[in-house]
Amino acid sequence: MVVGSVSRGCQVVVIGAGPGGYVAAIRLAQLGKDVILVEKEARLGGVCLNVGCIPSKALIHVADLAHEVLGAEDMGLTVSSLAIDLPKMVEWKDGIVDRLTSGVAFLCEKNGVEVVQGAAEFVSDRSLTVSSEDGRFEIEFEQAVIATGSRPMALEGFEHDGERIIGSTEALSLQAVPEKLVIIGAGYIGLELGSVYAKLGSQVSIVEFLPKVAPDLDPEVGKALTRQLKKLGVKLHLSHRAESFEAGDPSVVVARGPKDDELRLEADVVLMTVGRVPNSEGLGLEAAGIQIDDKGFITVDDRMRTSAPGIYAIGDVTGGALLAHKAYQEAKVAAEVIAGEPAAFDNVVPAVIYTDPEVAWVGLGEEEAKEQGFNVVTGTFPFKASGRAMSLDATDGFVKAVADADTKQLLGVVAVGRGVSEFIGEATLALEMGAFLEDVALTIHPHPTMSEAFQEAVEAALGRAVHMVNKS
Amino acid sequence: MAFVFNFPDVGEGIHEGRVVEWLVAEGDTVVEDQALVKVETDKAVVELPSPHSGTVLRLHAAADADILVGDPLVTIGEAGEKVPEDFAPVAEAAPAPALQPAEIEAPGPAVGSRRPLATPRTRSLARKLGVDLKSVQGSGSGGRITDEDVERAAEGGSPAAPTPPVGTVAATADGEVERVPITHLRKIIAGAMRTAKHTAAHVTHVDEADVTDLVAHYRRAKPVIEERTGVRFTLLPLFIKALVATLQKHPIFNASVDEERGEILYKKYYNIGVAVDTPEGLIVPVIRDADRKDMVELAAEVADKAERARNRQLGLDELKGGSCTITNIGPLGGVFATPIINVPELAIIGLHAIKERPAVVDGEIVIRKMMYLSVSFDHRYIDGAEGARFMSDMVRLVSEPMLLIARL
Numbered sequence: 001m002v003v004g005s006v007s008r009g010c011q012v013v014v015i016g017a018g019p020g021g022y023v024a025a026i027r028l029a030q031l032g033k034d035v036i037l038v039e040k041e042a043r044l045g046g047v048c049l050n051v052g053c054i055p056s057k058a059l060i061h062v063a064d065l066a067h068e069v070l071g072a073e074d075m076g077l078t079v080s081s082l083a084i085d086l087p088k089m090v091e092w093k094d095g096i097v098d099r100l101t102s103g104v105a106f107l108c109e110k111n112g113v114e115v116v117q118g119a120a121e122f123v124s125d126r127s128l129t130v131s132s133e134d135g136r137f138e139i140e141f142e143q144a145v146i147a148t149g150s151r152p153m154a155l156e157g158f159e160h161d162g163e164r165i166i167g168s169t170e171a172l173s174l175q176a177v178p179e180k181l182v183i184i185g186a187g188y189i190g191l192e193l194g195s196v197y198a199k200l201g202s203q204v205s206i207v208e209f210l211p212k213v214a215p216d217l218d219p220e221v222g223k224a225l226t227r228q229l230k231k232l233g234v235k236l237h238l239s240h241r242a243e244s245f246e247a248g249d250p251s252v253v254v255a256r257g258p259k260d261d262e263l264r265l266e267a268d269v270v271l272m273t274v275g276r277v278p279n280s281e282g283l284g285l286e287a288a289g290i291q292i293d294d295k296g297f298i299t300v301d302d303r304m305r306t307s308a309p310g311i312y313a314i315g316d317v318t319g320g321a322l323l324a325h326k327a328y329q330e331a332k333v334a335a336e337v338i339a340g341e342p343a344a345f346d347n348v349v350p351a352v353i354y355t356d357p358e359v360a361w362v363g364l365g366e367e368e369a370k371e372q373g374f375n376v377v378t379g380t381f382p383f384k385a386s387g388r389a390m391s392l393d394a395t396d397g398f399v400k401a402v403a404d405a406d407t408k409q410l411l412g413v414v415a416v417g418r419g420v421s422e423f424i425g426e427a428t429l430a431l432e433m434g435a436f437l438e439d440v441a442l443t444i445h446p447h448p449t450m451s452e453a454f455q456e457a458v459e460a461a462l463g464r465a466v467h468m469v470n471k472s
Numbered sequence: 473m474a475f476v477f478n479f480p481d482v483g484e485g486i487h488e489g490r491v492v493e494w495l496v497a498e499g500d501t502v503v504e505d506q507a508l509v510k511v512e513t514d515k516a517v518v519e520l521p522s523p524h525s526g527t528v529l530r531l532h533a534a535a536d537a538d539i540l541v542g543d544p545l546v547t548i549g550e551a552g553e554k555v556p557e558d559f560a561p562v563a564e565a566a567p568a569p570a571l572q573p574a575e576i577e578a579p580g581p582a583v584g585s586r587r588p589l590a591t592p593r594t595r596s597l598a599r600k601l602g603v604d605l606k607s608v609q610g611s612g613s614g615g616r617i618t619d620e621d622v623e624r625a626a627e628g629g630s631p632a633a634p635t636p637p638v639g640t641v642a643a644t645a646d647g648e649v650e651r652v653p654i655t656h657l658r659k660i661i662a663g664a665m666r667t668a669k670h671t672a673a674h675v676t677h678v679d680e681a682d683v684t685d686l687v688a689h690y691r692r693a694k695p696v697i698e699e700r701t702g703v704r705f706t707l708l709p710l711f712i713k714a715l716v717a718t719l720q721k722h723p724i725f726n727a728s729v730d731e732e733r734g735e736i737l738y739k740k741y742y743n744i745g746v747a748v749d750t751p752e753g754l755i756v757p758v759i760r761d762a763d764r765k766d767m768v769e770l771a772a773e774v775a776d777k778a779e780r781a782r783n784r785q786l787g788l789d790e791l792k793g794g795s796c797t798i799t800n801i802g803p804l805g806g807v808f809a810t811p812i813i814n815v816p817e818l819a820i821i822g823l824h825a826i827k828e829r830p831a832v833v834d835g836e837i838v839i840r841k842m843m844y845l846s847v848s849f850d851h852r853y854i855d856g857a858e859g860a861r862f863m864s865d866m867v868r869l870v871s872e873p874m875l876l877i878a879r880l
Binding site for chain 2: 011142143309310338339340342343344346347407408409432433434436
């Protein structure tokens with residue numbers, strides 16, 4: 001193709017086709033806007049669909065299945081031999097990714113969103129260039145939505161080579177189960193992938209700089225997770241700073257403990273999950289007058305407006321919780337604001353960690369609620385007392401409800417257990433609707449399900465749980 | 473080391489203010505640039521950011537207290553640090569022994585920043601109707617704000633409907649009387665109006681314009697402009713443009729006077745003040761360089777500044793530096809009015825209601841869209857004939873859109 005100063009115009013350009021970008025583009029098109037969606041990668045869907053949420057959940061499911069089957073002797077199920085074919089597993093997972101990413105492409109097409117492949121860079125607050133192998137052209141726009149997402153943070157001394165030192169992307173496509181896997185960082189990605197490989201047979205060690213797992217959550221969550229990791233044989237090295245990597249066969253990760261003691265961990269593969277950083281460089285943000293904070297996240301208001309009029313930003317690149325469903329909502333808000341609707345982001349954001357057991361929460365935790373000045377009452381229902389949990393052989397975990405003791409308004413819910421991810425949406429709805437404890441207590445929950453524990457926890461907060469002894 | 477943050481000089485000429493609301497409490501941890509307190513000054517409520525990170529050890533002024541530039545506002549230091557008692561709260565008049573340390577309590581819980589109790593649907597409705605849920609009393613279960621509550625609040629007035637003034641009701645021989653303190657803003661407005669009426673020799677000239685064509689052009693362009701830009705387009709930018717063009721021809725209307733030196737200051741810029749009616753009183757944000765902005769930019773800026781004026785979020789620099797003012801009284805009804813000049817400017821232009829009235833065109837009585845335009849000017853420096861010529865030029869521009877375009 002000829003490289004020249006070809007210029008095109010559209011009403012709205014969306015940069016990045018992850019969960020934020022493609023939803024914004026589709027919603028904008030539905031609202032009658034002429035939209036161009038620019039994606040740097042060959043496939044739509046961003047990290048979430050290609051190398052994040054979806055593929056990791058696929059692998060987690062298979063690992064759980066293997067683990068459950070192998071542990072089902074007490075239930076009368078004995079497996080003589082279980083072969084793990086990782087390449088086959090990865091192929092199955094890739095099939096799911098293909099279906100979903102082509103589904104996004106289909107939806108874009110049917111909604112009239114024009115998709116353009118290339119890297120976008122602002123030239124001004126009303127124009128940007130798109131560069132790809134095919135050339136370079138300019139787009140003039142009236143409004144822009146930045147949805148460029150985030151990427152794994154690098155750690156000095158651990159240079160990513162994709163083989164011995166890998167990130168979450170490679171961890172989802174390994175062709176063999178590593179014998180010894182060292183994970184740096186006990187965030188949710190490290191914990192999820194650590195559990196997967198422990199279940200598939202790796203000896204997993206996790207090195208974490210902080211003294212606790214899930215330090216921001218209810219202390220009971222960390223305890224439950226630590227207990228389960230121990231059961232899986234995962235070695236957890238808390239309060240350890242990963243210092244260096246010595247390549248070899250096997251390689252060695254050197255970490256330093258709280259008393260300046262040196263820890264040497266043998267590793268066939270080192271998985272880096274120390275956090276994520278925004279993709280805000282190389283976009284020409286300065287040329288458009290868009291401000292970022294000291295960590296590189298684009299600053300936005302509750303209508304997703306950046307400091308540059310007409311330019312919006314959504315999803316991971318704006319910081320906060322780096323979650324696809326937060327990006328979905330922000331995408332809809334940005335699209336509607338652009339279309340002149342009175343939208344704003346004023347929501348509570350639920351979160352899930354797909355460890356075993358799963359962790360899910362929404363709203364305020366007990367400590368947070370106290371810090372905010374609430375007089376707090378809580379109610380906890382353990383899955384040990386749940387018939388459904390027993391029948392699933394999954395009695396680990398609990399549901400805890402946090403409420404304002406004075407008004408009895410529900411403030412937050414944290415749950416640990418099998419399948420709790422599926423009913424945290426119910427708790428989120430309760431918070432959005434401003435539910436009081438009575439509202440949940442008087443709502444019938446189907447029996448037998450794990451969701452009954454939410455109702456029981458709320459009843460416990462009211463001092464009237466039926467299936468456990470209430471605290472006096 | 474504890475640091476005492478004094479009420480800073482927030483802008484030219486501002487030397488006193490009133491504490492509206494503390495955003496932090498003693499014992500709170502604050503970070504640099506975090507908003508500490510809302511202070512009402514001449515025309516705006518400003519949030520003062522913290523110059524340091526640390527723990528709030530002491531608030532020196534109570535809410536509602538009047539403060540002068542340089543007065544201590546807050547002491548910030550480390551938790552548990554001792555504060556010299558010489559900055560005792562204003563309320564405690566009795567002098568404390570010098571340098572006797574006072575124990576500061578460990579950080580206590582702050583008051584919860586509670587979300588308004590309303591469902592997503594109701595919150596969306598509130599945004600649509602411009603209602604601030606924090607000012608709505610819920611009538612539903614447990615104090616839930618219902619759709620009806622929001623609709624009622626929207627009907628009750630403009631966005632962020634002010635809470636009714638709280639005063640003391642006393643019985644007098646003539647009946648009950650409620651005594652309500654005059655707000656700081658109202659005192660400022662009163663002072664400015666009195667100065668204007670006392671110093672300027674006010675005279676108002678009124679003329680009539682046939683804006684049938686202007687309105688027809690506007691109606692055709694409005695949906696196109698709004699669809700292309702997303703900006704709500706109004707008639708006001710057309711009048712601002714007509715005013716700027718007229719000011720360029722009659723520079724004395726874009727001037728002020730330095731009486732001490734006996735000089736007239738002809739402004740080479742066109743910063744147009746736009747009078748905004750807010751629940752708490754008149755505020756005049758300034759649209760800078762109106763001659764260099766297109767009409768869509770003017771519409772967006774007027775809408776933004778009017779909204780922020782109503783929410784008292786304008787910065788002081790957005791209220792200063794005007795060269796001439798426009799007041800759009802039309803939507804509120806009436807035939808015409810005689811607005812008071814925004815001193816030290818020399819003129820104010822009033823836009824009055826556009827109404828269909830019989831008019832004579834080519835010897836026939838026809839129904840036309842007519843409006844009165846007024847200019848109140850300072851007769852000390854502008855003669856009546858100049859006022860008439862000024863108005864007649866502006867009327868010509870708004871009556872004949874092609875001329876308006878040609879003059880841009």
